[in-house]
Amino acid sequence: MTRPIELRIPNERPFHGVARLVVGGLAARHNLSYEMLEDLQLALATVLEGNGYAIGQEVLVELEIAEDAIAMSIGPLDGDAVQADLERREGNALGLGRLLGTLVEDAGVEAREGGDWLRLTKSVRGVKPTRSNA
Amino acid sequence: MPEAKTDKELLRRYHEHGDTEARERLIEQYLPLVRSLARRYSYRGEQLEDLVQVGCIGLIKAIDRFDIDRGVELTTYATPNIIGEIKRHFRDKGWSIRVPRGLQELNVRLSHLLEGLTVQLERSPTIPELAKAAGVDEEDVLEALESGQAYATLSLSAPSGGDEDSDLDPLESLGTIEHEYEVSEDRAMLAPGLAALDERERRILHLRFFEGLTQSQIAQQVGISQMHVSRLIRRSLEKMRDEIVTDEEPRRASESRR
Numbered sequence: 001m002t003r004p005i006e007l008r009i010p011n012e013r014p015f016h017g018v019a020r021l022v023v024g025g026l027a028a029r030h031n032l033s034y035e036m037l038e039d040l041q042l043a044l045a046t047v048l049e050g051n052g053y054a055i056g057q058e059v060l061v062e063l064e065i066a067e068d069a070i071a072m073s074i075g076p077l078d079g080d081a082v083q084a085d086l087e088r089r090e091g092n093a094l095g096l097g098r099l100l101g102t103l104v105e106d107a108g109v110e111a112r113e114g115g116d117w118l119r120l121t122k123s124v125r126g127v128k129p130t131r132s133n134a
Numbered sequence: 135m136p137e138a139k140t141d142k143e144l145l146r147r148y149h150e151h152g153d154t155e156a157r158e159r160l161i162e163q164y165l166p167l168v169r170s171l172a173r174r175y176s177y178r179g180e181q182l183e184d185l186v187q188v189g190c191i192g193l194i195k196a197i198d199r200f201d202i203d204r205g206v207e208l209t210t211y212a213t214p215n216i217i218g219e220i221k222r223h224f225r226d227k228g229w230s231i232r233v234p235r236g237l238q239e240l241n242v243r244l245s246h247l248l249e250g251l252t253v254q255l256e257r258s259p260t261i262p263e264l265a266k267a268a269g270v271d272e273e274d275v276l277e278a279l280e281s282g283q284a285y286a287t288l289s290l291s292a293p294s295g296g297d298e299d300s301d302l303d304p305l306e307s308l309g310t311i312e313h314e315y316e317v318s319e320d321r322a323m324l325a326p327g328l329a330a331l332d333e334r335e336r337r338i339l340h341l342r343f344f345e346g347l348t349q350s351q352i353a354q355q356v357g358i359s360q361m362h363v364s365r366l367i368r369r370s371l372e373k374m375r376d377e378i379v380t381d382e383e384p385r386r387a388s389e390s391r392r
Contacts, residue, residue, distance in 0.1 A: 017280060024276040028261035034248060035258035035349055038364055045368070049375060094328070094343060094374075102343045 004073075007061045011054045019044055019061050023072070030065055032124055040072065043103040043120055050096060051085075053077045055115065062117075069105070072120045079116025083109045141208045145200055160197050161190065164212060168193050171216050175224070185220055192219030218376055240278040243268055245361040252350050252360065282361060283368065330377040335370040342367060 007022050009015040020041045027037040044061065047053055055078050062073040082096070086107055089097035100107040106121040141163075147156035165186075172185035196212035204211075247267045251259035265272040328336055338356060341347045349367075353360040 017283070020283075021276060021280055024261070024279065025273070028265075028272045028276060031260045031262065033258035033260055034264065034360075037261065038349060042368065042371075046371070049372075051375075094339060098343055099371075102346065 003064075005063045007063075008058055009061070011048075011057055011059045013049065016045060016048050019048065022061070023063065026063055026065065026070070030070065030124065032070075036122065036124060039103040040070065040120075040122055043100055043122075044072065044074070046096065046099050046103070047074050047077070047082075047118055047120075051081070053082050053118075068124060070122045070124055072122070073110070073117045074120070075110075075112065075117030076115025077109075077118055079109045079111065079118075082116065082118055142202065145197070145202055145208065148197070149200070149202060157197060160208070161193060164193050164208070165190070167209065167212065168216055171213065172220060175220050185223070188220050188223040189216045192216035195219070221376055222373075234281075237278050237281040240268065240270065240274060241282040241361075244275060244278055244282075245359050248360050249353075258348075258350060282365065328374065330373045331370050335366055335373075338363060338366050339370055 007019055009018055023040050023044060024037055027040065048059060056076050060075055064071040085096035087097060088095055089101060104120045105123045108119055110117045110119050144156040144160050147153040168189035169186050172182055172189045175185055176182040192215040193212055196215035200208060200211055244264060247264055251263060251267060261272050261275050265275045268275065338352055341352045341355065349360050349363045353363045
């Protein structure tokens with residue numbers, strides 16, 4: 001994994017686009033496909049805009065890039081709510097677990113100082129980075 | 135703010151005796167609330183008065199649907215309805231924020247290039263590939279893609295034509311209800327919001343999140359562009375979230391009173 005790239009934004013909808021752009025910039029430098037980028041951005045929006053998971057006035061997005069995966073951590077969040085919703089994937093309900101289960105390979109809650117974070121991992125196997133400045 | 139007792143009396147007169155004058159009075163009394171909520175959204179390039187009109191539709195719906203026995207104030211019930219109506223207005227109108235014409239055009243061009251490159255490369259193209267094909271910088275591509283998120287969908291009353299013309303008329307889909315999703319009371323479950331979606335939107339979400347199809351596969355099946363699939367997925371999820379918030383606000387307020 002590369003050194004994490006951190007973005008701190010106000011926990012308000014107009015700023016979510018900024019986070020999407022940053023993810024897009026990194027995706028471009030890592031030669032991700034349009035569809036992979038879409039998945040990452042939609043996963044990010046699902047967490048940022050979903051059901052008040054982000055509990056602070058600010059929200060941090062942390063991105064780490066490896067040869068075969070991109071990890072995106074978002075926090076601080078209401079970890080209990082996120083965990084409960086992640087685990088609920090039964091039936092035909094379209095909840096957080098099913099959405100993230102489609103968009104990324106792995107999603108898990110991590111306890112950190114100052115609150116819980118959600119770490120999402122997206123596999124980018126088979127993608128050849130054009131530049132290594134990410 | 136109007137007095138609750140007066141509200142209750144007026145609501146009772148309207149709902150139980152069909153007194154439309156009482157309804158008019160309620161609308162007048164709550165106009166300042168509509169105006170105050172509309173003002174929050176007026177920076178997005180819409181005239182305040184237009185948004186007030188849209189907000190009034192939400193207010194009228196709230197008054198008409200209000201359940202007197204539910205134990206909540208009309209303000210509590212009307213606020214999410216008014217906000218929901220204003221949000222729907224932006225979503226249905228098209229470009230919800232001012233996007234420079236150049237970016238709009240690039241977005242349309244990228245949509246065509248995305249289709250062509252996906253076929254040509256037999257995979258989803260990368261941002262650098264899109265940039266090269268469009269003859270612009272990668273940052274321009276990203277900005278144009280992001281600006282595309284401001285474009286929600288064609289207005290319900292918009293005539294057919296253009297790139298997205300192959301889309302079904304949204305009006306054709308209204309009123310069609312599928313029962314393939316279970317309704318859950320869990321706050322994170324989006325299923326309750328499915329009622330807010332038309333048939334095509336539900337189908338697209340099903341193909342993406344239950345069948346596991348990619349956007350390009352869905353685009354082929356549904357017969358619209360991949361970029362439009364992307365917009366519809368985002369918009370559908372937003373609509374469902376808004377619907378859940380609208381439904382839940384009065385319930386939460388009611389619960390907190392107990």
